[in-house]
Amino acid sequence: MSAYPAYLAKRLVQFALVVFIGVNLAFVITHASPIDPVEQSISAVTSFGSTAPEAIAAMRTSLQELYGLTGTLGEQYLTFWSRVLRGDFGPSLSAFPTPVSALIGRALPWTAGLLIVSTMITWVLGNLLGGLAGYYQRNRMLKLMGVVAMGVHPIPYYIVALLLLIVFGFLWPVLPITGGSAMNLQQGWNWPFVSSVLLHSILPALSLILIGLGSWFLGMRSLVSNVVTEDYVVYAEIAGLDSRRVLGSYVMRNALAPQVTGLAMSLGGIFNGAVITEKVFGYPGVGTLLVDAVYAGDYGLVLGVTTVSIIAVSVGVLVIDLLYPLIDPRVELR
Amino acid sequence: MLLSPVPATAQGIPQNIPRKELLILENPEGTIKNAGWFNIWAINAGSQSNGLQQAALDTLWYIDPEKGLDGAWDNSLAADKPVYNADFTEMQVKLRRGLFWSDGVEFTSADVKATVDTQIKNPGMRFSAVLANNVASVETPDAETVIFKLKKPNSRFHTNFTVRWGAIWILPKHVFEKVEDPAKFDFNKPISLGAYTLHSFDPDGKWYIWQLRDDWQRTSLGRHGKPGPKYLAYIDPGPPDKRVIAQLNHELDVIHDIAPEGMFTLAKQDKGTRAWFKGFPYGHPDPTLPAVIFNTQNEYLKNRDVRWALALMIDVKAVTMAAYRGAATISAIAVPPTGIHPEAYHKPMEAWLKDFEIDTGKSKIKPYDPTVGKQIADMLRPSMGDQIPSDPAVIANSFGLGWWKPNVAAAGELLTRAGFRKQGNQWLTPDGKPFVVRLMVEGDLRPVMTRAGTMIVQQWKQAGIDARIDVAQGTLLTRRAAGDFDAFIGWSVETWGGHQDLSYFMDSWHSQFVAQPGQPQPLRNWQRWSHPQLDKIIEDIRKIGFDDPKGVELGRDYVKLMTSEMPIIPLMAYNVFTAMDQTYWKGYPTADDPYANPVTNWGNSRYMFVRLKPAN
Numbered sequence: 031m032s033a034y035p036a037y038l039a040k041r042l043v044q045f046a047l048v049v050f051i052g053v054n055l056a057f058v059i060t061h062a063s064p065i066d067p068v069e070q071s072i073s074a075v076t077s078f079g080s081t082a083p084e085a086i087a088a089m090r091t092s093l094q095e096l097y098g099l100t101g102t103l104g105e106q107y108l109t110f111w112s113r114v115l116r117g118d119f120g121p122s123l124s125a126f127p128t129p130v131s132a133l134i135g136r137a138l139p140w141t142a143g144l145l146i147v148s149t150m151i152t153w154v155l156g157n158l159l160g161g162l163a164g165y166y167q168r169n170r171m172l173k174l175m176g177v178v179a180m181g182v183h184p185i186p187y188y189i190v191a192l193l194l195l196i197v198f199g200f201l202w203p204v205l206p207i208t209g210g211s212a213m214n215l216q217q218g219w220n221w222p223f224v225s226s227v228l229l230h231s232i233l234p235a236l237s238l239i240l241i242g243l244g245s246w247f248l249g250m251r252s253l254v255s256n257v258v259t260e261d262y263v264v265y266a267e268i269a270g271l272d273s274r275r276v277l278g279s280y281v282m283r284n285a286l287a288p289q290v291t292g293l294a295m296s297l298g299g300i301f302n303g304a305v306i307t308e309k310v311f312g313y314p315g316v317g318t319l320l321v322d323a324v325y326a327g328d329y330g331l332v333l334g335v336t337t338v339s340i341i342a343v344s345v346g347v348l349v350i351d352l353l354y355p356l357i358d359p360r361v362e363l364r
Numbered sequence: 365m366l367l368s369p370v371p372a373t374a375q376g377i378p379q380n381i382p383r384k385e386l387l388i389l390e391n392p393e394g395t396i397k398n399a400g401w402f403n404i405w406a407i408n409a410g411s412q413s414n415g416l417q418q419a420a421l422d423t424l425w426y427i428d429p430e431k432g433l434d435g436a437w438d439n440s441l442a443a444d445k446p447v448y449n450a451d452f453t454e455m456q457v458k459l460r461r462g463l464f465w466s467d468g469v470e471f472t473s474a475d476v477k478a479t480v481d482t483q484i485k486n487p488g489m490r491f492s493a494v495l496a497n498n499v500a501s502v503e504t505p506d507a508e509t510v511i512f513k514l515k516k517p518n519s520r521f522h523t524n525f526t527v528r529w530g531a532i533w534i535l536p537k538h539v540f541e542k543v544e545d546p547a548k549f550d551f552n553k554p555i556s557l558g559a560y561t562l563h564s565f566d567p568d569g570k571w572y573i574w575q576l577r578d579d580w581q582r583t584s585l586g587r588h589g590k591p592g593p594k595y596l597a598y599i600d601p602g603p604p605d606k607r608v609i610a611q612l613n614h615e616l617d618v619i620h621d622i623a624p625e626g627m628f629t630l631a632k633q634d635k636g637t638r639a640w641f642k643g644f645p646y647g648h649p650d651p652t653l654p655a656v657i658f659n660t661q662n663e664y665l666k667n668r669d670v671r672w673a674l675a676l677m678i679d680v681k682a683v684t685m686a687a688y689r690g691a692a693t694i695s696a697i698a699v700p701p702t703g704i705h706p707e708a709y710h711k712p713m714e715a716w717l718k719d720f721e722i723d724t725g726k727s728k729i730k731p732y733d734p735t736v737g738k739q740i741a742d743m744l745r746p747s748m749g750d751q752i753p754s755d756p757a758v759i760a761n762s763f764g765l766g767w768w769k770p771n772v773a774a775a776g777e778l779l780t781r782a783g784f785r786k787q788g789n790q791w792l793t794p795d796g797k798p799f800v801v802r803l804m805v806e807g808d809l810r811p812v813m814t815r816a817g818t819m820i821v822q823q824w825k826q827a828g829i830d831a832r833i834d835v836a837q838g839t840l841l842t843r844r845a846a847g848d849f850d851a852f853i854g855w856s857v858e859t860w861g862g863h864q865d866l867s868y869f870m871d872s873w874h875s876q877f878v879a880q881p882g883q884p885q886p887l888r889n890w891q892r893w894s895h896p897q898l899d900k901i902i903e904d905i906r907k908i909g910f911d912d913p914k915g916v917e918l919g920r921d922y923v924k925l926m927t928s929e930m931p932i933i934p935l936m937a938y939n940v941f942t943a944m945d946q947t948y949w950k951g952y953p954t955a956d957d958p959y960a961n962p963v964t965n966w967g968n969s970r971y972m973f974v975r976l977k978p979a980n
Contacts, residue, residue, distance in 0.1 A: 066842040069884065071407055073841045083877040083886030085493035090884070092487040093407065125398035126408045127548050133397055136568065200609050206376060207609070208602040213571045214378035214564055222379070312602040314568040318395060325838035 156246025164254025396569030429861025436862025647939030651861030
């Protein structure tokens with residue numbers, strides 16, 4: 031482990047570089063957008079009535095100053111980085127002057143709550159069942175699960191979501207089909223609100239679990255199918271070890287490493303929000319925020335969400351990379 | 365327990381409020397990012413169609429796009445119509461007395477003055493520019509009199525304080541005078557001048573609930589009677605399919621708009637659902653005019669013959685079928701067939717349209733076919749049966765009068781005269797290149813218009829034009845302003861509907877405001893078209909009063925000019941499929957009783973509150 035400090039330093043530099051490049055790319059891409067936030071605002075304002083052209087010209091100038099879009103691109107770039115380093119993404123242009131951080135702060139708990147729980151459920155169930163299916167390859171029930179997983183896996187997410195909406199929202203209307211909670215409830219740690227949140231999360235969570243399960247299941251089954259042919263597993267079986275011990279200590283543990291990496295990246299990706307899920311189920315969250323921000327040309331908000339996401343995914347990968355050498359002796363430090 | 369059989373749909377109904385006292389309406393703005401902002405005078409500050417402008421705010425006058433409760437014009441906070449001096453440099457307003465803000469403070473002329481002064485002093489506010497450009501000063505000789513001294517003659521200044529969809533709403537002086545930066549003040553909780561006040565709202569922006577004021581008689585709406593619903597909920601019910609489900613489950617009383625197919629489903633499955641028209645075509649015709657809008661700064665589209673040729677290649681029957689499944693009200697002239705306009709413009713101009721002639725260079729044709737509306741009705745009757753009216757007057761009201769007869773041969777003659785030539789089935793420009801026309805559409809943000817555009821492109825292709833669909837999605841506003849298109853489907857004509865005056869959109873069409881290529885074009889002249897005759901009409905309108913009968917004559921001159929020049933190809937009214945569930949409430953505005961615009965985001969929709977009564 032003497033090489034670990036050097037490895038740590040190298041990975042931290044890589045991490046900083048990845049974040050720097052990623053955030054710069056986000057800046058370039060958002061500023062290359064053909065959508066002009068000033069024109070979007072002017073259009074919204076003038077929909078009220080007949081505004082004289084000279085008044086619109088004056089408004090355009092005011093808005094450009096107000097939104098901080100008057101400087102050169104280089105000046106805007108420096109302002110942006112100085113804000114990022116302070117953890118301040120400035121005001122949202124489409125919800126001016128509400129700070130971007132306030133909008134993200136409001137949306138993030140919804141997204142994180144839904145995605146963390148559904149991702150963990152999906153990961154645990156998918157790996158458990160996939161591992162069993164890979165080990166007990168003659169079990170009919172597990173074989174059937176494999177067939178179902180193969181069948182469900184390629185179905186586009188929105189089809190599954192719409193099916194759930196139709197079944198539980200219309201044909202057998204027992205579950206709410208949009209929103210995060212019922213109307214006119216006081217948000218907080220009170221049972222009417224908490225139970226309503228749980229109820230409203232069932233369909234979006236179920237849609238994510240149904241689609242995600244197949245991927246983890248098939249991945250784990252494939253990994254386990256390879257591991258069971260390894261010499262040490264064959265020797266363990268020949269030695270007469272209990273099959274549950276072989277499965278748990280020898281097979282699953284060794285097959286799980288890539289899945290843990292996948293989990294870390296999935297959890298990091300949570301900060302993107304599940305865009306389609308939030309749109310289909312009208313769920314309040316970061317995904318909806320991001321899409322609306324793109325359509326509104328809201329640079330600040332898009333940059334805020336993407337920067338948080340880039341940092342989150344990078345942190346997830348970094349943590350896994352740093353932990354791997356400590357938990358898996360097969361990983362060689364270079 | 366979580367799966368207990370509660371009714372599904374949107375987010376259910378608001379908890380702890382009796383359903384029989386509650387009207388649930390769609391907020392078409394969807395989920396509101398900064399839900400806690402109610403300062404409508406700040407730009408981009410929160411929602412405005414969440415009940416704020418419909419239930420809580422007020423201003424001097426309203427013009428309903430339909431007939432109104434007591435005429436389309438309504439003196440709201442004002443006691444009477446505006447009075448201008450001879451040269452339109454001064455506007456005097458007498459206010460109603462006995463009106464109060466929801467916190468008990470009386471409304472006076474000081475509030476009107478504060479509305480103007482506050483915005484002029486803060487350039488970042490919504491109406492700052494328009495007020496700064498127009499107003500020299502505001503005088504308030506007494507609590508019920510306001511005198512606007514204008515910087516230059518403006519016979520239409522009052523329209524800034526006249527609700528069409530929205531307007532400059534009056535702000536409470538006693539609140540805003542204590543605020544350090546009015547542009548960054550959230551106005552939460554809002555003080556109301558309307559009949560309702562905020563009850564509660566979702567911090568995540570999904571719903572807003574408003575409660576009838578105990579002193580509703582002390583508001584301008586009070587003189588029309590007591591509003592029926594004690595509570596109003598403006599909600600985001602989600603996309604069209606969910607709106608349909610919600611209304612089928614009687615948990616969304618008024619849908620702002622859905623696709624035609626959704627409307628047909630509701631009409632078929634829910635006998636309690638009522639739309640503007642009792643049967644086909646259901647939708648409420650907005651006082652806007654979807655059209656093929658040319659960029660007349662395009663080298664080839666500068667030529668009137670080319671624009672007319674493209675018009676004669678269109679079969680509007682197929683376009684209405686593609687866009688609205690036939691549920692459209694067509695218009696051959698550049699005024700929407702809405703509100704007062706059929707009587708003021710469409711019907712009086714029928715004779716002129718029938719005689720209107722085009723000289724193609726090789727022949728003279730009369731392109732107007734007065735029977736197209738009837739043809740659409742006849743075409744739909746076999747499949748829609750009794751839903752299609754048979755009374756010619758009702759057909760004209762529902763489907764429109766006439767349109768241009770497709771005439772590809774005449775179109776070819778016009779193109780030939782413009783220097784184009786045909787090679788095989790392909791039209792070439794005068795310099796020998798394929799004649800490319802990109803028709804910009806919004807995409808799935810406005811599917812009905814996108815479908816219309818796709819059909820028109822197909823028809824142009826069949827006639828030999830290299831026409832292409834150009835899907836703009838969210839970039840439309842930016843590209844439209846920049847003139848980055850050959851043609852697009854949208855509207856540059858927006859009228860009052862309930863009033864014949866056309867200056868609302870026409871003034872910004874004056875050549876003094878037409879932008880140079882590449883520069884942003886001021887509002888509502890996206891075609892970037894100017895014409896000396898049009899300038900003359902606009903200048904004449906500026907010199908007369910809003911209600912002067914001469915305005916209609918000038919409006920008809922405008923129609924004739926637009927018809928002969930064809931800078932936009934008028935298609936139809938923008939039909940809004942507002943669906944109203946009669947399970948809990950009755951008395952909605954309809955084509956049979958057109959006392960208000962039913963569309964939920966319009967300020968005028970407040971008038972329906974006083975006519976709604978519990979169904980049981």
